[in-house]
Amino acid sequence: MTWSDFYLICFALGFFFSLLSFVLGGLHWHGLHVHVGHHGGGGHGAGAGPHVPFLNPVTLAAFLAWFGGMGYLLSRFSGVGATLAFGAALLAGGIAAAIMFLFVTRVLISKEEDLDAADFEMTGVLGKTSVPIRAGGTGEIVYSQCGTRRTCGARSEDGSAVPKGTEVVVTRYEKGLAYVRIWSELLGEEHAAVEEKGNS
Numbered sequence: 001m002t003w004s005d006f007y008l009i010c011f012a013l014g015f016f017f018s019l020l021s022f023v024l025g026g027l028h029w030h031g032l033h034v035h036v037g038h039h040g041g042g043g044h045g046a047g048a049g050p051h052v053p054f055l056n057p058v059t060l061a062a063f064l065a066w067f068g069g070m071g072y073l074l075s076r077f078s079g080v081g082a083t084l085a086f087g088a089a090l091l092a093g094g095i096a097a098a099i100m101f102l103f104v105t106r107v108l109i110s111k112e113e114d115l116d117a118a119d120f121e122m123t124g125v126l127g128k129t130s131v132p133i134r135a136g137g138t139g140e141i142v143y144s145q146c147g148t149r150r151t152c153g154a155r156s157e158d159g160s161a162v163p164k165g166t167e168v169v170v171t172r173y174e175k176g177l178a179y180v181r182i183w184s185e186l187l188g189e190e191h192a193a194v195e196e197k198g199n200s
Contacts (some may be wrong), residue, residue, distance in 0.1 A: 003075045003082055007089065011068025017061035054101055062100040067093030122152075122173035126183065129154065133162040133180075141168060141178060154178045 071089030072079055080088070127143030133156050141154040156162050157171050157179045168180035 003085070004072055006075070007068045007071030010064050011032075011066070011072055013059050014064025014068055017057065018065055021058050021061055025112055054097075056101075056104075058104055059097040059101045063093040063097040066096035087181075120130060122170050122178055125170045125178075127152075127170065127180070129162050129164050129166045129168060129180075132164040135159060135161040138177065139164075141170075141180060142169075152176075152178045154180050157181045 016039070067089045070092035071085055074085035074088055075082065078085070086171070105136070125143050125145065127141040129139055130142040130151060131140035133139030133154055135156075136159050138153050138155050139162065140151055142149065142151050153176060154170075155177055158181075162168060162182060167183040169183050169186055170178045171181050172179045
């Protein structure tokens with residue numbers, strides 16, 4: 001086997017794995033899952049960011065394709081020696097793998113990929129009615145969650161009317177509707193319960 005054959009095989013393998021990576025969804029090969037994880041201490045989600053090993057199927061495929069392609073061209077069509085061609089092929093493969101790694105970690109993978117269902121728990125969310133809730137009917141609340149302003153259909157927990165602009169707390173969430181109680185009333189009940197406990 002000549003050097004040209006070796007480089008051609010590397011190029012073919014790299015091209016095949018690149019194609020396979022594209023068809024199978026990039027980083028989600030069976031047994032080779034690359035994931036975004038939470039690292040570090042502090043609050044929930046502290047230090048969240050992409051955790052991708054440099055040697056993964058995508059960067060390996062890029063390395064093989066460029067290493068093989070550059071090596072084949074230099075060994076077949078130029079007068080450079082085998083050692084120089086091998087060094088240049090290694091350099092080309094390394095640069096291609098590094099570029100692909102940066103592309104994957106900076107563009108394809110973001111912190112939002114690793115979403116936690118607890119971050120979107122509606123019970124306990126504090127909001128404000130943007131559309132008044134009719135007695136026994138529905139209205140709409142606006143609230144902030146994960147740094148985004150959101151809206152949701154809402155009903156009063158006890159079926160009473162709630163005017164627009166009232167601060168409310170979501171007590172439960174069912175079938176796309178938030179059931180709410182007025183925040184000031186809930187605070188008053190809690191305060192009364194604390195005083196009653198203190199007096200007993």
